[in-house]
Amino acid sequence: GENVEQHPSTLSVQEGDSAVIKCTYSDSASNYFPWYKQELGKGPQLIIDIRSNVGEKKDQRIAVTLNKTAKHFSLHITETQPEDSAVYFCAASMIGGTSYGKLTFGQGTILTVHP
Amino acid sequence: DTAVSQTPKYLVTQMGNDKSIKCEQNLGHDTMYWYKQDSKKFLKIMFSYNNKELIINETVPNRFSPKSPDKAHLNLHINSLELGDSAVYFCASSQYGAYGYTFGSGTRLTVV
Numbered sequence: 001g002e003n004v005e006q007h008p009s010t011l012s013v014q015e016g017d018s019a020v021i022k023c024t025y026s027d028s029a030s031n032y033f034p035w036y037k038q039e040l041g042k043g044p045q046l047i048i049d050i051r052s053n054v055g056e057k058k059d060q061r062i063a064v065t066l067n068k069t070a071k072h073f074s075l076h077i078t079e080t081q082p083e084d085s086a087v088y089f090c091a092a093s094m095i096g097g098t099s100y101g102k103l104t105f106g107q108g109t110i111l112t113v114h115p
Numbered sequence: 116d117t118a119v120s121q122t123p124k125y126l127v128t129q130m131g132n133d134k135s136i137k138c139e140q141n142l143g144h145d146t147m148y149w150y151k152q153d154s155k156k157f158l159k160i161m162f163s164y165n166n167k168e169l170i171i172n173e174t175v176p177n178r179f180s181p182k183s184p185d186k187a188h189l190n191l192h193i194n195s196l197e198l199g200d201s202a203v204y205f206c207a208s209s210q211y212g213a214y215g216y217t218f219g220s221g222t223r224l225t226v227v
């Protein structure tokens with residue numbers, strides 16, 4: 001089955017700096033890679049996603065890059081703000097086939113943005 | 116209106132008891148899921164239902180039994196609770212496979 005590795009486990013940055021979180025996946029059949037933000041006491045919330053036919057996607061301060069050959073994808077947050085502090089999860093899935101919407105998550109990254 | 120709502124938010128119970136967690140979604144999605152988040156924050160799928168049909172059943176003790184009375188509801192019943200069942204359980208829903216998952220706010224289960 002799919003295995004997703006996520007690094008780093010914790011990340012501390014100063015407000016205004018950039019933050020990068022990296023994930024690798026094992027199953028070359030995976031073709032959908034979402035990122036979730038989880039704030040304390042809440043459920044994960046989708047912040048951005050990318051499909052395998054795209055190499056990069058950007059939404060304001062957030063961007064995701066995908067390297068299918070190397071089987072890794074990354075989340076980039078620019079101009080970080082204290083409200084970006086949360087746990088971030090990458091995930092992988094195969095749209096279609098027999099995955100039935102199953103998401104395989106990375107281990108999570110605790111991001112702390114210091115004012 | 117909350118898109119995916121779970122009840123209760125907190126559940127403290129003794130070992131050996133039976134408990135249920137309820138989930139409802141008002142998004143019109145056709146697929147619902149249960150995920151377990153352990154103490155290290157790791158999220159792992161347990162079950163998935165599509166239009167009331169069980170489609171994913173991961174390696175979960177058979178003390179856990181999901182039930183979906185209709186496509187807007189997915190409940191989780193746990194028999195003979197054990198200390199190791201303590202975790203946060205998340206319900207989620209989606210319309211087209213993994214696209215656009217919406218998670219509930221979680222149920223923190225503590226077994227003492």
